[in-house]
Amino acid sequence: MAQTEETLERLGVPADKLEHHRLRLDDDPDVRTEEMLLNVGPQHPSTHGVFRLLVKIRGETILDAEPVIGYLHRGTEKLAEDLQYTQIIPYTDRLDYLAAMLNNYALCHTVEEALGLEIPERAEYLRVIVMELQRIASHLLFIGTYLLDLGAMSPFLYVFQERERIVQMFNKICGARLTYNYMRIGGVKWDAPPGWLDEVRAFVPFMKERIKMYDDLITGNEIFLNRTRGIGQYDTETALKYGLSGINLRCTGFAWDLRRKKPYSIYDRFEFDIPVGTRGDCFDRYYLHLLEMQQSLRIVEQALDQIPDSGPVLGKVPKLIRVPKGEYYSGIEGARGELGFYIVSDGKDKPYRLKIRKPSFVNLQLLPELLRGQNIANLIAILGAVDIVLGEVDA
């Protein structure tokens, strides 16, 4: 028994909670209790891919958790060293495969910054529209999978209806449903086909209705509230210490959105808010996803009003892109946090070294801290709300 108490103390479980965590059996000298190692994953249905979590539990209390990653490692960063800048774009599609447009943009943006390229107006607007639609699609999937983790099956199938419409629109503009390869350095590959912008315009009110529906159906659900309120809570200080970004940071009440704080592209032309949470718990993280979808719709609406009717969609770009010698970094607000590409160039047409700041990977680092001392029943609720995509974590 003493040993357990020591372990719990070492792990920083508050003294008033100690009683709660101690097993009654420990007081009985005739009963032998032991810690159990539970292997969650890599084929567990709720790890959102091939993610493995080694959990050490005593009774129902998690003593320690160790994430094991790398099952989906494809060496994107290394492969990029042998690829011309344009050739890297399809590889970024496969990082966070739920938000490929944003990945495309993050790479192109970094190279464009390095080259000092001028992007045609229409291309900028098209980029913003597809990026915000992509953010909505990604957030939708978060809501679906999170509710699926919590045992509700229907939201998962509902969100695919809206996501399908977005994916269909992407299919029309670039011919792919998941790995778009749509952006190019200096613009986008294809102009919007006739009627495409009207389709997006028709989608906005539909999506607003659906967001309201999700709010009605999920947000007030007593069981859902009981499972997420106050669970997986942390404060701004911890979040900053771990370098969290995106919703994982904003849920603590810290308004940090790169679209606002370090405006890139044409985001300074739009009006939108940065929704922030108050408690930094799983519920706030869920709710921020809903609110951010609303803001994305606002941006899409404004972009549709402002987009020039015609014009080039690909700027004047040299045939062979050579990034001048030096080091370049730029980050954008991805669907899961700050997504940044860091390029070291020696003046050739291929990067000397490419480093990706992957928001999922950074956000995942907090997980063991969040899990320690928790009841095993909260494991999936906490893991789901961190919102990782393994394609990005493992890259």
Place this chain on the structure above:
Amino acid sequence: MWDWQNASPLTGLNFVAMVVGAVVVLAIGLGVVTYTIYAERKVIGWMQGRIGPNRVGPFGLLQSIADIVKLLIKEDVVPERADRVLFLLAPVIAFIPSFMVLAVIPFSARHPFTANLAVGALYYIALSAITIHGVMLGGWASNNKYALIGGMRSAAQMLSYEVPLGLSLVGVILMAGSLNLNDIVEAQARSGWWYIVPQFLGFCVFLVAATAELNRTPFDLPEAESELVAGYHVEYTGFRFAFFMLTEYLYLFAMGGLMATLFLGGWTGPWLPGWLWFAIKVFAFIFFQFWLRATMPRIRVDQLMSFSWKVLLPLALLNLVVTAVLKAFLS
């Protein structure tokens, strides 16, 4: 009519009739289970904007049968480190009581397949408790951590909800003055109202406790797919897995029958034949369970326990006391 229910069971024709009766009830049970599974997939599919099974047979009507055939011809895998005897025995222990409880459910006014047991309600509660052993043993014998946690959760949950479930029946039993399910139906017909009206609180407690007892959403923790992978039956394949599934759906049917009998007047009702009334009431319950499954997230395990002991049990006791006092004063 030949009064088989009160004749000695082990003499000549009676014995034959008993065997035939049992086989018929088994066939009804299996048929109901097959199409309950089909209906569940179809109904939940519609609720979720999908089509549901539609490939095997017209409207997918043969889908469940195809699934059963698949399960039957699958290899019967026993994990190497499993406790072999218990592993093989557990599905049987779980299944047998689920079929035995059907013996006391009165399907219609007069039919020879219902044992006219004087302690019918008690018999149901007592037998259904045996299933927990099968579930727990299955989880234990699999020698798998997820299965073990699932089995233990299952046992804890079913035991906790058995208490309010049992107590919620007592109100009805007090009003009817009998444990015999046939008598309870007749008492309702005599009194002119279904017991759902005077026993509304008891009915609510029963409905919640029954949902938990059946391990249905939002109380489907024992087989929480997203947490425990599949729960206690994670290591089972083929027909042993089918046994666990069969158990669950038979209980769904039986619990619906119990609810219809105790609270909704069983086979009584105007115009339609008795068995049809019974079927309508049972399937209303089953549909309600589908509906819940398409709507609710899963409750957390500690909240589940405190809900049973701190909310349901006091309500069941309150219902019992009020019923007893009213009965004493009114009679």
